[in-house]
Amino acid sequence: MPATTLDLRDVPPPERHPKIHDAFEDLEGGESLEIINDHEPKPLFYEFQAEVDAFDADNYEVACQGEGKFVAKLPKK
Structure with missing residues (x-):
């Protein structure tokens, strides 16, 4: 399954969700x-689950890879 990666740690918080939705x-x-x-994106998961029909919530994954580094995979149906 190909993936596109966005590193959001240096993006101001108000700009993150629009960038994620566009990508x-x-x-x-x-x-x-x-x-x-830089934090677990649990609110983003709930937002996608409720608002994005193409989001494959069953295959969502997130892992903490050290202090201030959370990597999440948001699959598209």
């Missing part, structure tokens, strides 16, 4: 958006 929209079905964040 996710550009994906083809079966692709994933990988984001690198």
